Amino acid sequence: MSIDEPVAPVLVAGIGNLLLGDDGFGPQAIARLQAEYEFPSEVELIDIGTPALDFVDYLAGRRVVVLLDALACGGEPGEVLTYDREQLRQRLPGMRLSAHQPCLDETLFAAETAGIGLQEVTLIGVVAESLDVGTELSPAVGHAMPQALQLVCDIISRQGVEVRRREKPLPIEAWWATKPAAAS
């Protein structure tokens, strides 16, 4: 019996916290991709939430990794910026105080240390406007969504993998979009 089952060579992972406004951009983008596009079996989409080093486990066996995340940097809210592996590598991981804040860079370094060789890593980021508690994206980040999704599809297509837009999008599975009842 084999323990490590084969995985799709292309991973698209949405990172972020669905409960903190624009930080939910990554997971929400995954839900949109699943609803609006058809991907072949070479591509796996994961709403990864806010992982720590366990993210490394999801990188094993991949060739191409596309990360979707909110950015906490200067810039216009809604601005879409991409970073490649080299640019991510430029940034040294900061010293950790809490053991559970390994940043993305560290995850990628850990993957390398574990012998996971990724050919291509791209981070598609959208500059966040608000990270306050809530399950809705700000209008600026919401508007940036189609552009970010298109970038994901472009990267995958460049791999020679066909991505098809659904003629009729599926309903978005979004448990977080339900509205709380007024206090009774």
Add this chain to the structure above:
Amino acid sequence: MPTRINIDPVTRIEGHLRIDVEVEGSSVSKAWASCTMWRGIENIVLGRDPREAWLFTQRFCGVCTTVHAMASVRAVEDALKLQIPPNAQFIRNLILINHALHDHIVHFYQLSALDWVDIMTIPRADATKAASLAQSLSDWTGNSAKEMKAAQDKVKGFAGSGQLGMFATGYWGHPAMKLPPEVNLIAFAHYLQALTYQRYALQVVGMLGGKTPHIQNLAVGGVQNAIDLDSLAALNMDRLYQLKYLTDSVIPFVQQAYFNDACTLAALYPEWMSYGAGVRNYLAVPDLPQDAQASAFDLPGGVILDGNIYNAKQLYTAADTEFRHAVAEDLTHAWYKGNEPQHPWKGETQPHYTDFEDNGKYSWVKAPRYDGRPMQVGPLAQVLVGYAQGHPLTKKWTDAALEKISAVGKRKVTVNDLQSTMGRHVARAIRCAMLSELAQKHWEYLVANISRGDTAVYNPPKFPDGEVEGVGTHEAPRGTLSHWVVLRNGRLSNYQAVVPTTWNASPRDNRGVPGPYETSLLGNPVIDPEKPLEVLRTVHSFDPCMACACHTYDPSGKPIAQVKVL
């Protein structure tokens, strides 16, 4: 003049724990622990359907998603007095056990071992000598000379290229690093192996949970795993044996590699069994119910006061009456409105930010108190309350650890020595070894129950009119977790999560009594204030987890330790 050291991941988003210490002479004289991020995230579930709360609460954190899902459904079931079927109980237990196995392995190797293991000495280690030393310490099969050589080559590779990557910020060469190069090499070889073995445990969580992170198989009233031995699509014997195979693969690593490494570390750093005890009141709730009624548990709960480990009070149920009434959160030094301690069912989370005030408010973490006392939670608390009660499994592994440490260190250590910084690491390894046995036991419970023809997994909830209160507990990897709910007419009208790190990272209370992190740092040595490795050792030994709720990427990256002379 004291030197003030402020260790603060300055970045607004990624860093959430700030530690301030004053060092006089060469040890810590004052300490403050501050959480720099608002944790009012519970408010998001108010007014919602209690059946979906767990979907939200497991997004509180990125590492412990599973535990917040579990505490949430347990809280609602407690409020409804709703029992779940035996299969649901065992499936949940298997998820919790395997999540904890994964979590403990990663914490020890990936997140804290490098506080003790100087990997920059590894290039000059004798790999053959390291292998024979490792083989003399344990039967673990991953201790061959070939294995050691491969790990050493890895270090030589990145040290030679100058690309230290994730190891760029370690305190290499620090005078408090004392292990011989060969021991450092053994630990690093296991560090690399740990990356593989922790994954097997996580795969069990994924198989039963349907997805990980963020399991999908829970329900208020049970689980959503269809059991049908004749169906390929459901939980059948084939899948059950796949689970067993994964679990069985992790067990030798835990019992022979991790357990031994933790004991060896303790033996070779004996001084760290005398620092860092901190608050000597311990709290653990019972967990891993053995039946549907949760009338007996495989992990005992209890309360120990003032370090008196021969006099533990037992907690008999997951939400003991005593526990229900004893917990309150003090807001005196936390950035919230109000000062009076609040019971979680009455708890409010209204922010009131001031600056960091040494003698005023200085943290977003509330100060939980148990009958007015700060409590230390986590594996050490779990091990001590079990040991005090003579719990056989706890005693077996604790005695094995004490024997091992004494033999390797040639110095007798007792269970009392576990009340220390190093003791927390040893206790975590003890608990992990216990859980590795329980993984098999609860798999057997599940299979035996299914073999009796029972395939039930769910009892539907009924929500009463009016108000009901409940508490759901889980003895999580980092300690006692409790979710407190108030339901009004079938909707959530209050929700408070008192998480393990809230207990341990608690600020001072209305009487000025500091929390476990703060207390544990007093008297901690600091050789070089510019490189406060010893402070990190003690803080990391608690396995702090407060940074997970928000994870935006900050491309700038900033240094974080600041030192100033007062």
